[in-house]
Amino acid sequence: MLNRRIFTALLAGAMAATPLAMAGTASAQDMTKVTFVQPSPSAINSFNVFVAIGEGYFAEEGLDVSVEAINGSGAVLQALSSGQAQFGRPGPGPVLAARSRDVDVVFIYNFAARSNFGIVVPEASEIQAPEELKGKVVGTGTADGAEVGFARNVLSGSGLEEGTDYTFLTVGDGGPAVAAFSQDAIAAYSSSTADAAILNQRGQAVRDITPPEYARFFGNGFATTGELIRNDPELVEKFVRAIHKGHVFALDDANRDKVLEHMATGNPQESEDRDFAAALFDAVRSKTVPVDQSKGLGYQPPEVWEEWQEVQVTGGEMAEPLAELTEAYTNDFTMKVNGSAQ
Structure with a gap:
């Protein structure tokens, strides 16, 4: 319903x-x-x-x-x-x-x-590219939303396989995503343009590590x-x-x-x-x-x-x-x- x-x-x-x-x-x-x-x-x-x-x-x-x-x-x-x-x-x-x-x-x-999604990490994170997310947890807003497919695309293009090299964790957006970062539950987050702006507004400064070629998606x-x-x-x-x-x-x-x-x-x-x-x-x-x-x-x-x-x-x-x-x-x-x- x-x-x-x-x-x-x-x-x-x-x-x-x-x-x-x-x-x-x-x-x-x-x-x-x-x-x-x-x-x-x-x-x-x-x-x-x-x-x-x-x-x-x-x-x-x-x-x-x-x-x-x-x-x-x-x-x-x-x-x-x-x-x-x-x-x-x-x-x-x-x-x-x-x-x-x-x-x-x-x-x-x-x-x-143009792609309105990106994989973001905390501004102070040492991670600079998607391939560096090997062994990490990537947060998403929903379990089956468009951001999941986009992130999977970027990560597979970087040589990473879901379940083997990284895992997804559904954490929600806004406040819950901020909390997931602060608790180190996730190392990165697959966000929309709006999600990234909200994270920054709520004190969780993030930067996008998505390669530019994915803008066409x-x-x-x-x-x-x-x-x-x-x-x-x-x-x-x-x-x-x-x-x-x-x-x-x-x-x-x-x-x-x-x-x-x-x-x-x-x-x-x-x-x-x-x-x-x-x-x-x-x-x-x-x-x-x-x-x-x-x-x-x-x-x-x-x-x-x-x-x-x-x-x-x-x-x-x-x-x-x-x-x-x-x-x-x-x-x-x-x-x-x-x-x-x-």
Whole structure:
């Protein structure tokens, strides 16, 4: 079951008195209710969703979007496959592993276009590279989240084998991760951009030892089910169009203050420290700009999907490659909306 509701966008009511609503937004009874699940409570990590809510982009598409926070990509995929949600933001590794188990989930928008994960160590640690983690314990936020697959990829690329040369320990994020470092329970931590910023804010200064070549491994993005794509492609296109507009809006520095307001509405606690929230947003936002911008926002490079699959097979999350890797993702919707919000 979905375990924590952090924000519900009752857009029809909220927008009823605004110029946007009077310009032709669907009435409440005409709105299509949609649930979006994210792998953590952070509004900053899903900033384009909260911008799309606050700026009325979902309402323009006739969508009434509720946001649910659950724990990790595995839970996101479970919510999608069980019909509890229509859209989610899982990592590519968990998506491939799920498809190898015949879970009909499909990646539809590449949001963290540059890797938003890294292996970090305490600033004072003598460890300078992943291969020096031999015989060590590496902490993770969740047991099956995208950060686990990413760390396994980096460590295997450094010649280390899980269970033989190192072990993972699920310690959670934020305070629990700080405690794990202070108690020497972990020597390193596989963190997202947000996790690293939180650790530094809470007094656990860390530095990233991830080799630069791993930046191409995109992180969490938006997914839905193959069934929804087949049965209601128009709904999927509407959702993608709205988050794309939110993404474009948020990348414009002129809109920065409004974006920060929308994220504070989505998760007030996260934005209590305005300066920290602003710095964290800048860090997260930078990871969503594609290395190759010629295809537009949201595009998924097929060659990186091939690399992700190789990582999953090598790491044991998949017994063998998928018969049709291209069924795990589609660029159709992003190609349709790219440019429409420019």
